[in-house]
Amino acid sequence: MEMLLSGNQALARGIYEFGGEFASAYPGTPSTEILETIARFWKDDVYAEWAINEKVALEVAVGASYGGARSLAAMKHVGVNVAADPFMTLAYTGVGAGLILVSADDPSLHSSQNEQDNRIYGKFASVPVLEPSDSQESKDFVRYAFEMSEEFDTPVLLRMTTRVSHSKGIVKIGERKVAENKGFERNIEKYVMVPAHAIKRHAIVASRLEKLKAFAEKTELNRVEWKDRKIGIVTGSIAYQHAREAMPEASILKLGLGYPLPMNKIRDFASKVERLFVVEELEGFYEEMIAAAGIKVEGKKYFSNLMELDVDRVRKGFIEAGELDASVIMPSIETEPVLPRPPVLCSGCPHRGVMVALKKAGVYTNGDIGCYTLGGLPPLSQIDSCLCMGASIGNAFGIEKAGKTSRKTVAIIGDSTFLHSGITALASVVYNRGTTTTIIADNGITAMTGGQQNPATSTTLMGEKTYSIDLAELCRALGVQHVRKVDPYDLDETLAAIKEETNRDAASVIITTRPCMLFPKKVNGSPYEVDLGKCIACGACFNVGCPSISVSEVKNEKGKPKSQIDPVTCTGCSICAQVCPADAIARIES
Amino acid sequence: MKNGTTNVLIVGVGGQGVLLASEILIEVAKLMGLDAKKSEVHGMSQRGGIVTSHVRFGKKVYSPLIPHRESDVILAFELAEGLRWVGELRPGGKIIVNTQKIIPTLTTTGKFFYPEKAEEKIRGYSPGATLLDAYEIALELGNPRMVNTILLGVLSKSIDLEEDKWIEVIQRMAPKGTAEINRTAFLKGKEID
């Protein structure tokens, strides 16, 4: 049977077919659908969970692997930074049953804060890196990954990219085969990484890498497509698809195993072509290693390390290199530029009230990663920093301690992000006698990535009821003496709380509590309307940045447009009504 | 139709049904026994952003992305999006635009404006453009939810896939009890030029 699957769905299918028994992840675009797919279709066969963060996701997957189950940990590229501590030493202990770490990289930063190239982690840890280039390979490479993991006693980094994860293609479907689960086998020298053991394991890592290099030379994961020998291209991942299309006549050495490289095979390939190129997305990862091996090669000179590649970018590189005629690229026709559509907080989003109140309070806001980051875009423009998940609290505390900033600063962090990596920072603030005010924007879900459960939502990924962490109690337990909950739909209450807590000489937490408008269920409320007779066209409601509010045809005496509200999308949160100085906005009487 | 691959670019705004439309199209191509790929970026589309979906099918498809100005057909669910993407059409390609307008929130800042005379401008770039108010037609059919299916009907005239395969897939993916109205809507779309 054949099905149209995305790379993520195909990878999930691979976990099922090739005997995976355990999967843990923390959500993050473009990786999220892997676990969602497993939980949706195969939860009776493969245990699937959301961990509290990526470090824990990897650690539990490591435990499951030690415990005899073929296991998966999945995360977006920046998640691997969070999991890097266990990852680096996991390379030393090796595995029990096959263990795959999926890193879903995001060239072009479609939904990320950076575009780091995680193939480098493979080299850093001496761990093999597999790079599927389409959906079929996303499934097939799971088998290779499990087998290599067990044969070489190593974790395997399966590196996806947004285009591989989120493109659909045709995939052949097979049956599930389960490997034998032998349970945990005690082995102190292998699993207990104290210096005396670890130093021996490091030597094993080095000899394992040599074996992997020999494997790389003969595996079918790396294949040559001989065509014209004028140009030879070494490529892998999605770049292979673009290069194959852009250069139909060129010979290609396609790498499925992106680390370690089959250097003899590459040397042989290079010797048989007139000019050798590497076409790879992001860093010159293959290119540097090939050049270091003394092979003449060209790459990043023509194919930028910024942003994802596509067919035209590959063609442009070869035009610059003098190997293609400029006419292969269609000249652009000049069309009229159309206004952008940046993402906005949804109608009724509870984060809007908090942002409006923060703006009124006139404070600096150290932001974090989640939907509330959208409060940094105009017209709200209320986020002053956003670094990585969990950073808001430490950033705000640091600015406070640096001592020279006259305005108050607050941290704002979502429920999922607070649990992911905010708890430790808050404890550190309390311990170090900080007076930071932290706002936990609690919408009861992990919204930005599409509505996943988290340890405060009372259900698991597989749909079971579970204990739900009480955020207020948790903060009190960390030693925060001033913890209060407010309703972000009540601007006066929220503003008063911000003013009071930022003026307090002690650490404080304000938890703004209201459900997300999209997840777990789309919320419809009773809509509001603008009384055009009363509206003075001051623009106050425009400044809350609500997608239900737009410019109407009616203008005031100075020609400024009055506003209107779309009754279909308005959920009735009333924030616009609360900022209206003319009392012109009210609930539609039914 | 370069190298025997058909390229269809479907564009619109989050929530309009672009992804479902491209899903149906690629399933029809697969049912015809063709190789097929599609690509879109999910991410933040739910929050009012632009949504684009590249669908490619033929004997063998490599890149999931359509190169610049190689779209054989563009289907725009929204008027300004039609204008935004018309420059991706290959010479001689076909653009189909639903004239519904979704005004971006940014216009309330007074610094950005929804394009004026967008229909004329699209025709200026592509004289053979088909512009239609699919919502109006759906209302005539008595079901405003048929916008998507009507547009697929219009699209089907510009690409070489069999009618009964289209209807089979649309009916398979449609909610229970709507098979007949979907078929009617698809055929209605086919009548429009």
Ligand SMILES: Cc1ncc(C[n+]2csc(CCOP(=O)(O)OP(=O)(O)O)c2C)c(N)n1
């Ligand atoms: C290390 C890391 N892991 C995952 C992500 C992906 N990600 C972006 S926002 C977010 C969670 C947002 O949830 P929450 O803090 O509850 O805010 P909400 O979006 O619900 O407002 C996640 C998981 C990331 N950016 N970085």
